[in-house]
Amino acid sequence: MSHDESLDTTPMQSENLKSELLTLNMGPQHPATHGVLRVEIKTDSEIIAEATPHLGYLHRCMEKHCEHLDYRGIIPFVDRMDYLAAMSMEWGYCLTIEKMLGTEVPRRAQYIRTMVAELQRVASHLMFYGTYAIDLGAFSPFLYAFQERETILRIFEELSGARLLYNYIWLGGVWNDMTDDHLRRIAAFCDRMDGELEKYHTLVGMNKIFRDRTANVGVLTAEDCYSYGATGPILRASGVDWDLRKTRPYGIYQELDFESIVGTGEMGTLGDCWDRYYVRMKEMNESLKIIRQCLEGIEEGPIQGKVSKIVKVPAGEIYMRTECPRGELGYHLISDGGKIPYRLKVKSSCFTHTAMLSHMAPGQMIADFVASIGSIDIVLGEVDR
Amino acid sequence: MHNELVTLLNSKANGCDATTAEVECGDQPIFVEAAHINAALKALKESTYEFNVLQLITGCDFEDRIEISYILASFTKNHEVIIKTKLAKPSSDAILDIDSVCDLWLAAGFLERETYDMFGVRFNGNPDLRRILCPDDWEGWPLRKDYVVQEKYKHMLVNPQNKINTDDLYFFDRQKKEAAEPKLWSGSWKKPEFPAEVEAKGEK
Numbered sequence: 001m002s003h004d005e006s007l008d009t010t011p012m013q014s015e016n017l018k019s020e021l022l023t024l025n026m027g028p029q030h031p032a033t034h035g036v037l038r039v040e041i042k043t044d045s046e047i048i049a050e051a052t053p054h055l056g057y058l059h060r061c062m063e064k065h066c067e068h069l070d071y072r073g074i075i076p077f078v079d080r081m082d083y084l085a086a087m088s089m090e091w092g093y094c095l096t097i098e099k100m101l102g103t104e105v106p107r108r109a110q111y112i113r114t115m116v117a118e119l120q121r122v123a124s125h126l127m128f129y130g131t132y133a134i135d136l137g138a139f140s141p142f143l144y145a146f147q148e149r150e151t152i153l154r155i156f157e158e159l160s161g162a163r164l165l166y167n168y169i170w171l172g173g174v175w176n177d178m179t180d181d182h183l184r185r186i187a188a189f190c191d192r193m194d195g196e197l198e199k200y201h202t203l204v205g206m207n208k209i210f211r212d213r214t215a216n217v218g219v220l221t222a223e224d225c226y227s228y229g230a231t232g233p234i235l236r237a238s239g240v241d242w243d244l245r246k247t248r249p250y251g252i253y254q255e256l257d258f259e260s261i262v263g264t265g266e267m268g269t270l271g272d273c274w275d276r277y278y279v280r281m282k283e284m285n286e287s288l289k290i291i292r293q294c295l296e297g298i299e300e301g302p303i304q305g306k307v308s309k310i311v312k313v314p315a316g317e318i319y320m321r322t323e324c325p326r327g328e329l330g331y332h333l334i335s336d337g338g339k340i341p342y343r344l345k346v347k348s349s350c351f352t353h354t355a356m357l358s359h360m361a362p363g364q365m366i367a368d369f370v371a372s373i374g375s376i377d378i379v380l381g382e383v384d385r
Numbered sequence: 386m387h388n389e390l391v392t393l394l395n396s397k398a399n400g401c402d403a404t405t406a407e408v409e410c411g412d413q414p415i416f417v418e419a420a421h422i423n424a425a426l427k428a429l430k431e432s433t434y435e436f437n438v439l440q441l442i443t444g445c446d447f448e449d450r451i452e453i454s455y456i457l458a459s460f461t462k463n464h465e466v467i468i469k470t471k472l473a474k475p476s477s478d479a480i481l482d483i484d485s486v487c488d489l490w491l492a493a494g495f496l497e498r499e500t501y502d503m504f505g506v507r508f509n510g511n512p513d514l515r516r517i518l519c520p521d522d523w524e525g526w527p528l529r530k531d532y533v534v535q536e537k538y539k540h541m542l543v544n545p546q547n548k549i550n551t552d553d554l555y556f557f558d559r560q561k562k563e564a565a566e567p568k569l570w571s572g573s574w575k576k577p578e579f580p581a582e583v584e585a586k587g588e589k
Contacts (some may be wrong), residue, residue, distance in 0.1 A: 056518040063503075064527060100411055226437045226460065229492035235460075242460050316411035319441070319456055319467060332454065333411075334445050343528075345443040347456075355495040384518055 021049055028057045034131060035380030039357060048369055051361035053354050058384040066344040071097055071311040072171060079165040081346065082382040084127050085325045087120040090169040092322040095250055096331040097171055099320055100313045108301040109173035110252045115186065115294045118287040123152040124325035125280045128377045132277065133204050135374035136213050141204050148196060151189050155182060172305035187295055190288045201281050214277060215268030218360045218372035229352045232327025234376055237263035237279045238271035244323035256293050258286045273375040312339055326350055326377055346385060350378040387413050390466060397428035414467040422470050423484045426455060430489055435459045442496035444504040446529045450474055451481060451504055472506065477531050485510035503528040
């Protein structure tokens with residue numbers, strides 16, 4: 001037997017190879033899923049064919065609890081939904097009840113509320129900036145982001161006594177007054193942040209690797225967003241100019257001058273991961289602008305409006321939504337006139353955004369899917385409630 | 386706007402029997418017949434009011450019925466509306482049926498699953514109607530007012546006595562006694578029989 005004959009020389013044909021879809025579980029303990037999200041993905045080599053999100057690992061029956069608590073007692077519970085933006089959660093809830101009660105909130109409290117909510121937005125977006133960079137393989141931006149986030153948390157800690165779950169915004173006003181020292185520190189923070197944001201964006205957004213990883217990845221068109229009910233930065237990154245602070249102003253937003261940031265698709269397609277990143281970075285600038293105007297305009301006066309000791313909301317129902325860092329937060333309250341809500345439903349933006357994962361995934365590489373999960377910036381506490 | 390919407394619904398979706406009534410405070414809902422919910426929402430989506438976003442589907446349990454709310458919003462014309470429908474409850478543990486609106490908005494997929502999970506309302510036409518927040522083999526419909534947590538899940542005791550916050554149970558008990566309508570306080574936890582000294586501690 002000659003040497004040549006011993007070898008099978010038929011070339012390997014890809015169509016002769018047997019292949020099947022591989023089921024892969026991402027999560028619930030996966031560092032890139034930002035909490036306890038489990039995504040069941042079916043992959044064809046590196047390409048994802050199908051992705052199914054499984055929720056409920058952090059379900060704490062919050063809506064059921066609310067049916068047993070009086071109206072003031074619910075505020076600490078709504079804190080625990082989106083624990084990275086607790087101030088915004090509280091404000092939305094208080095606005096809902098105040099609208100039903102017809103309570104007048106004093107001007108000073110309005111300014112303080114706007115300031116803490118915008119500081120919270122900056123803190124939340126900084127968290128996004130840090131964790132998104134980690135998702136894509138860069139560690140140091142996380143440290144930069146946390147350095148500045150710490151300043152905000154210190155201010156909140158002195159204001160409310162807590163670093164994460166504040167219980168600071170109360171029905172009719174706020175719990176604690178801001179001193180001149182707080183205002184000075186917030187002003188100093190705003191001044192420093194201007195330069196820092198520029199630096200952050202240069203560090204990550206202008207990086208070639210980051211741009212290649214995010215541009216043209218996870219594209220969501222405006223039609224997708226409407227159909228899935230996406231809101232907030234995701235909707236705006238897809239080119240829709242919709243910001244509740246502008247279109248349905250609440251609080252004192254109509255007196256303030258700021259812009260709603262809309263995605264432009266300058267690095268690739270409109271509505272890709274880079275646009276979602278960039279919209280959030282620009283939004284921080286707008287938040288700083290709002291805080292500066294509040295610092296100028298803040299008035300002396302009381303911080304708590306008149307609310308009766310036992311809150312009884314008149315019978316009826318209401319749906320009220322506010323613009324939170326991650327999208328629109330809606331409270332649907334059904335009251336029967338008693339001391340406790342008959343039903344309180346929370347419309348969480350993260351819950352709706354999670355549904356979009358199965359829309360974005362097919363055809364993506366696994367690594368790009370990680371970039372997509374990071375770019376919609378979900379907090380599982382709000383998804384599962 | 387509500388009266389025009391009612392006229393539109395009654396002309397476009399035959400038999401949906403839309404009604405609305407002025408409310409003293411809060412938002413004014415529009416009630417439609419459950420059998421025509423898909424046609425009614427389709428008419429609203431395609432109307433000149435351009436309700437292009439489905440914000441919320443949720444339920445609310447009453448003694449004899451479950452009310453399903455659909456909250457629609459228009460991001461182009463900037464308005465929103467609450468559409469409600471009543472499903473009669475023949476018995477307290479009956480599973481109710483309604484048509485799905487998944488063909489109109491993809492957002493309905495998750496929202497209907499949540500409503501099914503919490504209220505036991507089956508949405509016919511939803512392609513993936515499973516429980517979403519609770520485990521797949523959980524028993525009962527948690528947000529119904531008469532719900533009591535199951536005692537065992539698989540081999541685990543759901544509510545072990547040494548982990549119960551007794552203060553909460555007695556608080557609910559007291560509230561039930563004080564409340565004019567005890568049914569509002571569903572409590573959800575079955576009160577176990579405590580030893581006499583624990584019982585005495587709770588009573589004060």
